[in-house]
Amino acid sequence: MKVHFRIKRFNPERDSKSYWGDYDVDADPLDRVLDGLHQIKWYIDGTLALRRSCAHGICGSDTMLINGRNRLACKVLIKDVGRRITVEPMRGLPVIKDLVVDMEPFFAQYRSVLPYLINTDPPPAQERLQSPEDRARYDDTTKCILCAACTTSCPIYWANGEYVGPAAIVNAHRFIFDSRDQAGEERLGILAERSGAFRCRTIFNCTDACPRGIEVTRAIQDVKRALIGRL
Ligand code: SF4
Ligand code: F3S
Ligand code: FES
Numbered sequence: 001m002k003v004h005f006r007i008k009r010f011n012p013e014r015d016s017k018s019y020w021g022d023y024d025v026d027a028d029p030l031d032r033v034l035d036g037l038h039q040i041k042w043y044i045d046g047t048l049a050l051r052r053s054c055a056h057g058i059c060g061s062d063t064m065l066i067n068g069r070n071r072l073a074c075k076v077l078i079k080d081v082g083r084r085i086t087v088e089p090m091r092g093l094p095v096i097k098d099l100v101v102d103m104e105p106f107f108a109q110y111r112s113v114l115p116y117l118i119n120t121d122p123p124p125a126q127e128r129l130q131s132p133e134d135r136a137r138y139d140d141t142t143k144c145i146l147c148a149a150c151t152t153s154c155p156i157y158w159a160n161g162e163y164v165g166p167a168a169i170v171n172a173h174r175f176i177f178d179s180r181d182q183a184g185e186e187r188l189g190i191l192a193e194r195s196g197a198f199r200c201r202t203i204f205n206c207t208d209a210c211p212r213g214i215e216v217t218r219a220i221q222d223v224k225r226a227l228i229g230r231l
Contacts, residue, residue: 060147150206
């Protein structure tokens with residue numbers, strides 16, 4: 001089938017503002033949007049810049065706005081988005097070139113919540129045991145692939161880039177509710193700040209955007225409840 005792509009282009013070395021590029025490609029309905037973008041890059045215009053790695057929904061590097069929604073280009077089939085496909089970079093992060101955004105502000109917020117296990121007890125001979133019930137408390141938030149689809153679909157984040165954002169809260173949740181971790185209080189202290197969890201207005205765009213099906217808003221609510229519990 002013939003598919004028409006409209007892609008938001010921007011080269012900071014040449015353009016004063018972004019513009020739309022139009023491209024027609026032959027595609028199979030079962031091709032992914034990423035395949036169409038590859039066709040454009042490899043056979044029509046090699047200057048098109050996009051980020052991708054695994055091509056199988058694992059690495060989280062190819063989030064972009066596809067027909068107005070944050071999606072992983074490697075997980076969206078052309079048959080599901082139609083013959084006219086609009087592709088733009090994620091919102092809320094600076095565009096480096098075309099579909100490539102600067103992820104550093106996103107990862108700085110991720111790092112700010114201490115997203116790793118902290119336990120100062122001497123390590124046991126084998127492993128730190130945990131009951132299945134305790135493991136289940138944070139199972140959902142272990143699935144995050146740091147694709148930024150949630151944070152860059154949140155209007156609160158668009159309006160104020162200081163907001164730590166849903167992805168950082170999801171990754172804080174993953175350790176706050178881990179019975180083996182000892183830094184939950186410290187993380188809650190970070191998320192109690194002005195740029196923290198109470199910035200969230202329960203808009204749910206983040207949950208709709210998550211390609212891993214994580215209940216992002218629910219995780220944020222868990223964290224808010226824990227914050228209220230320490231008042
Ligand atoms: Fe991506 Fe979901 Fe993780 Fe947000 S919570 S960064 S949308 S995988
Ligand atoms: Fe934003 Fe999600 Fe909260 S979209 S306002 S972080 S529920
Ligand atoms: Fe890795 Fe799409 S390229 S998730």
